[in-house]
Amino acid sequence: MLSGSLPISLTTLQALRVLALSNNNLAGEVPDLSNLTNLQVLDLEDNSFGLHFPTLPTKLVSLVLRNNRFRFSIPAELGSYYQLQKLDISLNAFVGPFLPSLLSLPSITYLDISGNKFTGMLFQNMTCNSELVFVNLTSNLLTGELPTCLHWDTKSRVVLYARNCLSNEAQDQHHSNFCYTEALAVKVPHEQKNKKPYAKAVLASSTAGGIMGGIAIVGVVFLAVRKVHGKATFKAPSTGSITERVSPINTAKLLSDASKILF
Known part of the structure; x- marks a missing residue:
């Protein structure tokens, strides 16, 4: 027994x-x-x-x-x-x-x-x-x-x-x-x-790539808004900095959070 x-x-x-x-x-x-x-x-x-x-x-x-x-x-x-x-x-x-x-x-x-x-x-x-x-x-x-x-x-x-x-x-x-x-x-x-480690790596890579892609899009939007805002300053005084209205993005934190979800 x-x-x-x-x-x-x-x-x-x-x-x-x-x-x-x-x-x-x-x-x-x-x-x-x-x-x-x-x-x-x-x-x-x-x-x-x-x-x-x-x-x-x-x-x-x-x-x-x-x-x-x-x-x-x-x-x-x-x-x-x-x-x-x-x-x-x-x-x-x-x-x-x-x-x-x-x-x-x-x-x-x-x-x-x-x-x-x-x-x-x-x-x-x-x-x-x-x-x-x-x-x-x-x-x-x-x-x-x-x-x-x-x-x-x-x-x-x-x-x-x-x-x-x-x-x-x-x-x-x-x-x-x-x-x-x-x-x-x-x-x-x-x-x-046999495929599990590979699939896990692909999922991690895809997620990280998606995060980085999202960050890039936000960056492009930020630059576009800033450019428009810069032209507008010749016509009217600015009421505030555009950077004060955009939430700061912590890339390292996003990747860390993704890793926690995956692993």
Whole structure:
């Protein structure tokens, strides 16, 4: 019944080899564990961790993130965890391309990515580790054909791949249009996330430009009025200075106020 987030102090336990916290009520982002160079087993199953895939040491032997709240994509570096034997990232909300290199990791024997929204095309000629005994690709958005290497030694290997859009009909598959439509939909959060800083900068630039443009217009009007007023002084005495009737404009204050609104 542990709750809350993981303490940063975990990142200093460099002799730690096993961290098993499954079936609790823990939440929040997983702290950077890359300095735990001796960590071999990480089990965070059945919590509420997320949203980003954690930063981990590369010598992990077993990694279980099943049934959490992770989303976005998995890092390409995961395909170079050469000592990884078990990888279970099922029942999350991962999107983005599936890494085919996970099938051929030199030590992998158990791979479960089911219950996510991984995209990408599989090919018959992909390579797999001959020691794989369990592969679960169920309920994703994968297209193409199941690799031939996953058909080998079917008596000693469990391979599940239903509810994708693969051409293999041995297990129920969605229509290809379904995977195409869903794949387009799951790309939206990433595009918005990547464009947000750019959009914010454009908004700030546009607002600042609008303020400066307004100041320039006021300045032109001021000069025009002053010019007319200057000509009028030859005909009649002035009753007051034009500068006394124009409110002073503090450019720095306007920009500061705009920044406060935006940021």
